[in-house]
Amino acid sequence: VDRVEQQMQAAGRRRASARLITSVTVIAAATDEAAYDRFRDYSQYVDQDAALALFAGWTGLDLSKYQPDDVLQDVHIEGNRSALQSFTSMDPDRAWTIADLASYMSIGARGPVIIGSGKTVVDELERWIQEAGVDGFNVDYALRGPDMTAFAKFVTPELRARGHLTPAPPVGSDHQTLRGRIFGTDWLPQDSTGGAYRRGQ
Known part of the structure; x- marks a missing residue:
């Protein structure tokens, strides 16, 4: 865990943007x-x-x-x-x-x-x-x-x-994805590799 946290920091990622x-x-x-x-x-x-x-x-x-x-x-x-x-x-x-x-x-x-x-x-x-x-x-x-x-x-x-x-979110709630339930947003964070490719949000 410590090694992953160090690697995240070196890559400019926040620890809160990942789950280990x-x-x-x-x-x-x-x-x-x-x-x-x-x-x-x-x-x-x-x-x-x-x-x-x-x-x-x-x-x-x-x-x-x-x-x-x-x-x-x-x-x-x-x-x-x-x-x-x-x-x-x-x-x-x-x-x-x-x-x-x-x-x-x-x-x-x-x-x-x-x-x-x-x-x-x-x-x-x-x-x-x-x-x-x-x-x-x-x-x-x-x-x-x-x-x-x-x-x-x-x-x-x-x-x-x-x-x-x-409990599982009710149908129609803002966050239906697993990511949404864990992170509070369905989007990848901007400081992630995938998030950097997002356009037009």
């Missing part, structure tokens, strides 16, 4: 215990080879020739080194192995996984906003139907109760 979001996988339930039960159930079915194949597809880094216990810091491979560094930098004191990476990728891919009741999930989302400075989240899932349904049932009411969700 991050991907999170949410496994929610009525209680923390029930949510962890679902997570443990999901974990029985993960395929770590498939997770490494997914990682290779995203990054161009084929880790299949390495052993599960090989440490990421010791892996010498051409290509997208920053993808490996994104793991090793999460916890500098931890020696991440290929097996650790595969396990982490199996549920949630490269993003964090938040597990718990609606209250626990929203507490963690708020912590990310306060400590990391993100503006919002792209909510992902392990299983689309169950996880999206659980999010709507357990997390959405808590988000709304804390003032994080606003």
